[in-house]
Amino acid sequence: MRTILFFVCVIITLSSAHSQNAEPSSKSVEVTSRPKLVVGIVVDQMRYDYLTRFESKYGNGGFKRMINEGFNCKNNHFNYVPTYTGPGHASVYTGTTPKYHGVISNNWYDKEEKAMVYCAGDDSVSSVGTNDRAGQMSPHRMKTTTFADENRLFTQLKGKTIGIAIKDRGAILPAGHAANAAYWFHGKDEGVWITSTFYRTDLPKWVMDFNASKTAESYFKVWDTYKDITTYTESGSDENLFEGGFNGKDKATFPYDLVKLKDENRGFDILKATPYGNSLTTDFAMAAIKGEDLGKDNITDVLTVSFSSTDYVGHNFGVNSKEIEDTYIRLDKDLERFFKYLDANVGKGEYTVFLTADHGAIDVPAYLNSLKIPSGYVDNNDRKEKFQKFLNDTYGTGDVVENISNNQIFLNSEKLKELGLNRVEVQNAIAHEQLSYANIDKVYTAHTFNTTNFTTGIEALLENGFNQKRSGDVILLDDTAYISYGITGTTHGSGLNYDTHVPLLFFGKGIKHGHTYDKTVIPDIAPTISAILGISFPNGATGQPLGFVIE
Template structure:
């Protein structure tokens, strides 16, 4: 009897252990499935046009707790984030963020570039095959057709069988069209002129939705045709230069570039709405329209992940006009911080505090005004192609017997006429090298590389690496030049960008929201890493031209 009881207890033990093991294995499998991805209701991609990384740190004490500080403190901060290609400009920047690749793969090699097949300059988002929607002008004739690969927004749409929505919003057409990808439900941009309306292209729809028409017919834009004064006492803006200086541009009728900015065109509520782009109100209008899209499109309201792409363009317009050291730039970022707080608070309320993911980055950085740098005894200056052109023409006539060997100069690239070179019975690589070597003798030029070098070599760091990532074999030129650090081709007032130098490549990268750990890293990250990181978080395919790598610290 006792042996039977012992045997029964052993059998029961095996059954209990087996049951526990089965339960444990099921729980482990459930956990593993949960670890495969995070499932936010909404992803919000934010690109701040022309935002240098040091705008985070420089203006930190002026920011509130609910905007930039919230993203940094409660999210993940990549402190050493860089563009790994040039030219560093808006079209390539937005495309690279969303495709996880560089111009070498995605093909958007500039805002505009010389098309070797057409023999003329083309714009990165223009497309005459489509009509404007919401305006009688040509401002809506746009599409993403020049972008050769898919975007993170495309892959999310494909993953959800097109049930997840993608809406892209920006003052600039290219800031909306390129992030929206090939499959966006809509991309909207701002038509200033004497209209002040949000418009789109027939690529997306035949007519504007009701909510857009309602926004356009309201006073949502006109009410910002008001004087621009500082949000805080101007004497507290000690992180920027003096207000009245010779390094900044002027609005019409102004005699000094000083606050308050209150000119006739700024105040006129019936015309010149383009001027709002050059004030921080352009960013606020963008935020308000993005929030209208949140409601109008019911984003983040169901189980399918939606995507809202927002690009803040006014930061770029203001940087170009006033420069990175201006009171205007400081005030713009203080006001943008308030816009971000409004955006985050609204997402908390309407989508759910733990139900969305945000990433924030920039499409390029910017240089301080060279004239100002020179006044501080820092090497800097200006490059004018017209100044070197006569000397270069003289050299070309001497060496090749003609100046027709060069067809175009743009984006710091020389495009050669291959037919002329062939007729002269000259090897193309040799012609490239001869011209590159000559250009090294000219003032302001630091380096010169040939297309043959870009194609044949495998650069892994430094300036050549950056140039090679920006070099598209079908679209790029024959000879590439790099200006000296601190040297730009631009007017004497305001800042610009486009170079492979570090002031143009170092930009913020913040991740925040569902599934994002708190923390930071000083390990180098690169712009093409953003899309595969978001893809990994969502458990979807990488964009099909991806060259970046997921940022493991964000995924851990």
């Protein structure tokens, strides 16, 4: 009997040991089964409702493929102000907000340099691929890493990172600090893809071959609607009072002959403001996959692609235009051919893609106003005149203010000291004054954000966008649907839903199929991709992995 019990115990022990050993083995397979390529796509100025509004016009291989095969986060928002291109791209890839990554706007006033600086500008590097200064760019002003940086570290630099966009900042900030290269499009009279010495000292052969191929020049043609314009029922009339258009054409109406218009619209730069800029970006992204052998082994590579032309078209023609509808119909076709290229060259099921936006956009206030929806335009001259009088009457000089930009007021520290003024008291006095001006909704001081922790409302968004070292002393918020812009076209930058609600789609390897209405925020993207890759989160990440997305 004892012998039987002994063998039973041995069998149970061995069975238990086998079970315990099996689980780590399974986990090991899961961790090492990484995608060969991660593709991050940012569609510049894409509101969430572009997915639903133009849905009937999309094919099955672009946006719908991502939705039907992947995961759709339908309540995805930016969780900070301001919603601009530079901060947007940085936040998507660093997993945090301007409070930590430091990219507080596209351009901002540098309190140490006493000058405006550009988020990607870098005079210490040189252009590569052009003699123009357009290549003097790098990510040096972004203070934290991207998930692409962390993948480079994790793979001992064996995993490549390439960033691509028409806009320099749309290529540079996502790729991060340790990227192999970032490439952006230099238009004017050249029409070439360039980089900077921050990454390398010459263009690789595949880039030179692409530039020599005259692919960019091939898009100088007529831009007419992809489908019959009478079927574009999801947008307003083609001729209206709310669109900008191009120099050399009296009306902002289809068709647009780009050959005839290019000379009056900065040459190759006109392509940026048409859907052909997105097509050119797709062409170049596919060339990069081939030229860099991306996704050809089991060490994960990262390709970041930003479609910038959607932003140029939106700024010019507005949210409700036929031009924006046609641009998204054509982008859907570009996505379809891009995904087919990935299937053929990396392997279906071997790559992971996410798609989001860097911000949304507001309907043209003049259009909203015609429908009796509260909206309008800020009178900056009136504000400036009143504020200058207040400063002179209160402090005897306007020099206590050093700069006003990005809805922020920067005080002059030397002048405050000279006049014996208390900084916090001056901040409060200015805030009280500014709040009395027309179309200013809320005003907050730096002291408030330095001493208060907001968790909800617009205050939390402002705090997430406030960088203690770089932001101003007083932060201004305009009324809902009031903008500082021309009366045609649209813009962005607020913490309101039209600027914060953007798509978030995942599909490919490691991604479940489904959707959620639970709120997700932009900083969640980078930790989610990091979790799929089994790598460290970006060093300043504040977002959380979206576990319900991961297979």
